[in-house]
Amino acid sequence: MANHHNGAIVLFSAQPFTSILATSNLKLFRYEWIWEKPAATGFLNADIQPLRAHENILVFYKSLPTFNPQKTFGHKRKTAKRKDIGSALYGKQMNIKDYDSTERYPRSVQIFSRDFPIVHDTQKPVDLCEFLIRSYTNPGELVLDNTMGSGTTGVACINTGRNFIGIEKDIKTFQTAEDRINEARKNKDKQPDLFGEIA
Template sequence: MNSEKNNIDMSNVINKLFEGDCLEYMKKIPDGSVDMILCDLPYGMTQNKWDSYIPLDELWKQYNRVIKPNGAIVLTSNGVFTAKLILSQPNIYKYKWVWEKSKPTNFLNAKKQPLRKHEDVCIFYKKQPTYHPQMTKGEPYDKGIRKNQLSGNYGDFEPVHVASDGDRYPTDVIYIKTAESEGAVLHPTQKPIELGRYMVRTYTNPGDIVLDNTFGSGSFLVAALMEGRNFIGIEKNEDVALFKKEEIDYIDVAKRRLFLAWEGLDKKTRKYIKEENLIAEFKER
């Protein structure tokens, strides 16, 4: 066992929100206990204190400890931060998704640079994780008998029937509307719940545990809950400049959003959720 490991039972951390430094709180999570890490880390692209880098060496020390051997680590990123993130753990970096957004940004530089309309989602893992490709519908086709170019060498091909019922495997470019399409935007870097749901469906199974160690307004926690997954949430909850710079308690914001999501869940989805801690969180509101 890791010497840093605290003797905390997973039942005491599942479906709970923790306020504080994620590097300290993650030490309380048992080794190899998390099925997926889904997190929108600070990119360090602004001068705001809340957007400061988390030291990546220390972060990966905890990520690699708490994730299961076949768990997926899924991190949103952009620009220089994408490069830093990939190079911080090149041995387990596998690929990235390109999230095409519905609304571009960077209008202040529109006469000098192209508008920004995508962000990255970087995928890391040690062993092949759960992978449920999110199929889309296209036109069915039947191309008849063709040569299977993967079946032989030097022109020795086997015949294969090439046909499709219309299901299409996903590409690494996905279009998902930005957060304002889902309601109030409560954090300056708020991600859409639907982006989180897509990733959760892809890399986990119902009842799995998803960690978000900088949950902000809670979009990815809500995504996990809506897909029948349990979660662990950590947020420093520092003051964030937003609109008129009003003070926002992101622990409370996340609880409210989780409560609304829980109220909307059907029994089939709720059966995968360990309710005790979740209900206790709601009672503290």
């Protein structure tokens, strides 16, 4: 992140902890994303409550952070025209702005499948972590995960060109994270630079 004043704090949670987490700091809490999972869980309780197919992702910050909207492309074309009247200070004039695009801004509900093999019980998809990292940081910036588990955030940082600090108290889980991050680094180093200088 740029610094501790305008960096985003992005936390995964599920109810009832989500409500406790959001209200723990209403001054900094801003909004949430929903991670929708294609495969639901909770079949043992399906007779008494709905299957669970999502997690919450809460966003906190002090000052407006970096936000790079991860647009999607190839949608049905949308066109629009907007008219507005210029300031009377310079003489009133009619401005017409055209919008013609097949891209879309991200919605608050995002669908990502789980990764396999699952090496940790709270493991998140690498693609989802990459989505969040690209949204709230720029290449070369620093990402901290103070509960890194199996190291998915670290893998996503390697893949997206960010620096990473991870904290994990369980030694075995830390070693799993270290192995995954090192493997991601090796794979990244093996990728050819298609746009580098040609000798």
